[in-house]
Amino acid sequence: MIYPIIMYGDPVLRQRAADIPVGTDLTQLIEDMYETMHNASGIGLAAPQIGKSMRIFIVDGTIIEDEPAMADFRKAFINPEMLDETGEFWEYEEGCLSIPNIREKVERNEKLRIRYYDEGWNLHEDEFDGMKARxxxxxxxxxxxxxxxxxxxxxxxxxxxxxxxxxxxxxVDTEYRIAAPLKK
Structure with missing residues (x-):
């Protein structure tokens, strides 16, 4: 199922998302999130962007063809906890499915360490750098x-x-369905 993408200004995008009870079956939600993200040509999607205040996001960097390091970067992060962000700050032009047609340079640390559950509720603690970290x-x-x-x-x-x-x-013009908070 393809969800509409929640647009900038919706309160769900400004709330801290709620933890998900360990063991919850998220199979269908994760599948729907990937379908929604790919339909919008995105490389990442967080549950608040589809109107769900839940601590889960997905990434799929495999579509970035000129980045060989991204070839296997497709995963779900459930109840993630950022443990550390280190390294030099580096600037890169970012965009967001919830803020279509706007891209701006943002500085972020080049490395991070994160603890999260995967789709099978296996706990991981991993380090990422570069584009994956961003x-x-x-x-x-x-x-x-x-x-x-x-x-x-x-x-x-x-x-x-x-x-x-x-x-x-x-x-705003998009090639994907949107839900705007102030649309009349």
Missing amino acids: IIQHEYDHLEGKMFVDYLTPLKKRLLKGKLSDISKGK
């Missing part, structure tokens, strides 16, 4: 009620205010 940080932020525009300077935020307002009203 995708995880971006999606993890969604579970904390944070979005990439929160990293922008006050001036840049003011310049984007009109576009963000239009997005929250559903006045």
Whole structure:
């Protein structure tokens, strides 16, 4: 099932998502999240972006063809806990399915250590770096009620205010279904 993507301005995107009881069957939800993400040409999707305040996100970097390190980077992160973010800050232009047609440079640490459950409720503690770390940080932020525009300077935020307002009203062109909080 393909869910509509929740747009900027919806309160669910600003809440800290709730932990999921260990052992909950998430098979269908994860399948639906992948289908929704691929339909929108995304590389990551967090549950709040489909209107569910749950601590789960998925990633699929396998579609980034010019990055050989991403060839096997497809997984679900359930009840993740960021343990450490280290290394140099590096800037990269990010976008978000919940903030379509806006891309801005964001600085993030180059490395992280994270604890999470996979789809089979196996506990992992892994380290990631580079693009993998960036995708995880971006999606993890969604579970904390944070979005990439929160990293922008006050001036840049003011310049984007009109576009963000239009997005929250559903006045945006996308190739995927959306749910805008202020759409009339």
